[in-house]
Amino acid sequence: MKVTREPVTLSRATQLLNHGPVTIITSAHSGRSNVMAASWAMPLDFDPPKVVVVVDSRTLTRQLIEASGVFGLQLPSRGFAAQTLAVGSNTGAEVDKFSAFDLDTFPAQNIDVPMLAGCITWMECKVIPDDSQRHDLIIGEVVAAYADSRVYSNNRWHFGDDPDLRTCHYVAGGTFFATGDAFEVTPASGSAQ
Ligand SMILES: Cc1cc2nc3c(=O)[nH]c(=O)nc-3n(C[C@H](O)[C@H](O)[C@H](O)COP(=O)(O)O)c2cc1C
Numbered sequence: 332m333k334v335t336r337e338p339v340t341l342s343r344a345t346q347l348l349n350h351g352p353v354t355i356i357t358s359a360h361s362g363r364s365n366v367m368a369a370s371w372a373m374p375l376d377f378d379p380p381k382v383v384v385v386v387d388s389r390t391l392t393r394q395l396i397e398a399s400g401v402f403g404l405q406l407p408s409r410g411f412a413a414q415t416l417a418v419g420s421n422t423g424a425e426v427d428k429f430s431a432f433d434l435d436t437f438p439a440q441n442i443d444v445p446m447l448a449g450c451i452t453w454m455e456c457k458v459i460p461d462d463s464q465r466h467d468l469i470i471g472e473v474v475a476a477y478a479d480s481r482v483y484s485n486n487r488w489h490f491g492d493d494p495d496l497r498t499c500h501y502v503a504g505g506t507f508f509a510t511g512d513a514f515e516v517t518p519a520s521g522s523a524q
Contacts, residue, residue: 349370356384367392455475
């Protein structure tokens with residue numbers, strides 16, 4: 332079959348990786364708390380567990396994380412996509428997004444940051460300082476993690492019949508993908524000796 336390899340505009344090339352699950356970052360410092368959407372989040376290390384998030388230097392979230400050294404990283408499900416878009420389209424510098432979008436929170440276990448009740452997984456993170464940074468990334472050590480047992484337990488995802496409980500993946504312009512069905516394979520047998 333002939334495959335046409337369509338050029339991708341370089342300034343949009345990161346969208347090819349965007350369907351890792353979209354996340355929501357919560358932050359707080361000195362009596363002020365905030366919440367934003369972040370597609371750019373990835374694992375960095377197993378033990379101790381570390382993650383990387385990219386948080387624009389112009390965001391209130393960045394200011395609060397730099398001041399407090401901690402953040403909450405959670406996964407919204409499809410049923411929470413509209414709220415995810417809302418917290419990614421408004422800045423906490425202008426509006427209290429928790430009350431504007433009716434977002435329930437609960438206290439974190441190990442950090443002083445509100446965690447979002449409407450999400451399905453939660454990670455509490457402490458920033459690992461990295462003075463060499465020239466980019467907007469933040470490295471966090473995960474100091475607590477928990478998940479909604481309807482979709483994750485015994486170290487496995489198990490999305491069931493409820494489409495609203497699937498993680499989702501942001502593309503652009505309000506378009507998301509929902510995570511698809513799991514499938515199993517065995518390793519392909521090769522001819523290498
Ligand atoms: C789905 C979605 C994903 C986003 N991903 C990121 C991201 O990875 N990094 C980032 O800096 N901004 C990202 N944004 C934009 C921020 O969420 C947006 O700038 C937000 O208004 C910042 O809020 P704050 O100023 O209250 O911190 C995303 C927006 C949306 C809607």
